[in-house]
Amino acid sequence: MTHRRTPDEQPETSEAYLQIGEVAERTGVTQRTLRFYEEKGLLKPPSRLEGGFRLYSEDDVQRVEQIRRLQTLLGFTLADIKEMVEAEEVKSQIRAEYRKDADITDRRAKLSRAQEVTERQVAVVEQKLAALEEMRANLQQKLENYRNWIAQLDEKAAAGSRS
Amino acid sequence: MTHRRTPDEQPETSEAYLQIGEVAERTGVTQRTLRFYEEKGLLKPPSRLEGGFRLYSEDDVQRVEQIRRLQTLLGFTLADIKEMVEAEEVKSQIRAEYRKDADITDRRAKLSRAQEVTERQVAVVEQKLAALEEMRANLQQKLENYRNWIAQLDEKAAAGSRS
DNA sequence: AATAACCTTGACGTACGCGTTAATGTCGCA
DNA sequence: TGCGACATTAACGCGTACGTCAAGGTTATT
Secondary structure, three states, X not given: OOOOOOOOOOOOOOOOOEOHHHHHHHHOOOHHHHHHHHHXXXXXXOEXXXXXXXXXXXXXXXXXXXXXXXXXXXXXXXXHHHHHHHHHHHHHHHHHHOOOOOOHHHHHHHHHXXXXXXXXXXXXXXHHHHHHHHHHHHHHHHHHHHHHHHXXXXXXXXXXXXX | OOOOOOOOOOOOOOOOOEOHHHHHHHHOOOHHHHHHHHHOOXXXXXXXOOOOOEEEOHHHHHHHHHXXXXXXXXXXXXXXXXXXXXXXXXXXXXXHHOOOOOOXXXXXXXXXXXXXXXXXXXXXXXXXXHHHXXXXXXXXXXXXXXXXXXXXXXXXXXXXXXX
C-alpha cells in the first residue's frame, strides 16, 4: 500500500465519491457483494469514472448499511429488502423534483406510498421487539433456575463436608 | 381424512407421543425439516414405533419451537443453534440423573455451562433489542418527516384552490 | 385381505447469498 | 512507459436449509 488513489476530485460536483474498494472497507461487505446488490437492483447503478470504475456516493454507503441492518437485524431476504429500499428512492426523487415542482398530486401520492411502507416497517420492527422481549424474559427465568439449582448443589456440598 | 391414527397409547409411559405428521402440523415446519434437524443433530433421534415410525415427545415439540425462534428472531444458523440447544440437553440430563445422584461436581459443571450459554444468549438478545429500538426511532423520525411534508403539500393545495 | 392414510429411507433438486478464480483493463506515480 | 495497486466482467462453485420425488413399508379400519 505505497500509494493509494483517493478519487476525491470529481469533475462537476464537490461531493466525495468513493471507489468500490473504499465502500467495501467502510461498510464491511466485499466488493463482490456490492456488485451483487447492484445486479439484484438493491443499489442503483453508480456513476462511473471514465475508465469504468464505479463511483459511489455517501448515499450509496448509507443504503448499503441500511440493507445490512435489514438483513441481520430483521432477517429479511434481499427480495424483501429491495421492495423496502425502493421507498427510499422516493425520497431522493422528491428532493430532485423539489424545485421542478412536478405534479403536486403525484408527489403527494409518492409520499403517501413511502409513508405506508415505513409504517409497515415500524410494525415489523415492533413485532420483532415484542418477540425478543418475551424471549429475554424466558431466558432470564432460566437463569434464575440455574442459579437456584447451583445454590442448592452448593448447599448440599457444604452440608456433606460438615458431616 | 376419514380416520386418523392418533398414537396416544404408549406402552410404558403415560405421555402423549406424537407422530411426525402431528409435530409438523403443530410446529408449522414440514416433516422433511424435522428429519433434517435430526440429521443435523438438532433433535435427538426420537423413539420409534415397532414399525419404525418416529414418536416425538412434548419436549421435542418445545425444542423445535425454540429452534425456529432462534432462527427467525435472532437469525442464527442451524450450526449456531445446535451449539445452543445442546445446553438444553443438560437440563434433561439433570432431570434424568436427579435420582441417580451422579457426580455432584460434574452436575455443577454442567449447570454452569448451561448458565454460561444462556447468559450469552441474553447478551445477544439485548444487543438485538437495542439495535431494533434504534431502528424504530429512526423509522418514526422518518414518519414525522413524511407527515410534515404531506401537510405542507396540502397547505399549498388549499392556498392554490383559494386563489 | 384390501384399502386409505400415514410413514420410511434414499437421492436428486433448488433458491439464496454470496466466494472464487480467470483474464483483462485502468489509474497514478516514477 | 512501466510498474503496482486497484478495478472490470464472466462464469463457475459452494454452503445453508430445506423441497420434491420415488419406491416402498406400516397402521388401523372394513
